[in-house]
Amino acid sequence: MAMVWQQDELFPTASETEIQRTKFLLCKCKSMLLLMNDYEKFTRDMQQVATDGEVARRIDQDELHADKTVNAVILIEKQRWVYEQYQLYTGVIRRATSLIQDKEARDAIQHRYIEGHSFKETILFFRYGLSDSTIRRKLDEGIRSISNTLKLMGFFEKDDEEV
Incomplete structure (x- = not known):
């Protein structure tokens, strides 16, 4: 007996909650x-400040005279x-962004979210090639594409386990 695969199983579609989570991460x-x-640049300095500074003393607010070394x-x-979590999140976002098939949507996502420009700056960047509504639509298409890719990768299941 042959097994029949439904398209939803092979190409899952992200839920509205997952799309919102993707937009938040972007x-x-x-x-x-x-x-x-x-x-990466200042790890040693941060470690020295943590050891020498008052930040280490305040880890536990209830105990005013805590051991600074342990803290x-x-x-x-x-x-x-936190650094490792950020590596995970930015890594999957970059991978999913690179898999967007529509070049204009990929470029819009790259400019708006990865490079961190405002929506207005993104509109001005694409001003001569695309209208405001087209840019908004391309951003939405890109976010949906990234969400679907993250869903396919199993990112949301892993993310839910950690939260």
């Missing part, structure tokens, strides 16, 4: 990239964990 993408870059290690580990 809006945070530039900030994540900047923080990752800063972390500094906790703070450093938290910073490293």
Whole structure:
């Protein structure tokens, strides 16, 4: 007996919640990239500040005289964990963006979210080639494409487990 596959199983479509999650991640993408870059450049400085500074002392608000060394290690580990999460998020976003088939939609997503320009700047960037409504539509198409790709990759299931 032959198995029949439905198209929904082979090419899943993202739900409205998943599309909103994708848009949220896209809006945070530039900030994540900047923080990752800063972390890579200044890891040693951040570790020294955590060890020497008052930040380590305030990890536990209830205990005013906490062990600074232990708290500094906790703070450093938290910073490293956040960095790794940002690497995961930006990595899948970049992969999904590169898989958008419509070049105009891919370019609009790249300019607006990955490079971090405002919507107005994006409109001005594409001013001579595309109208405002076309840019808005291309951005929506790009977000849907990224959402569907993330769904296909199993990103939302993994993301839900971590939250």
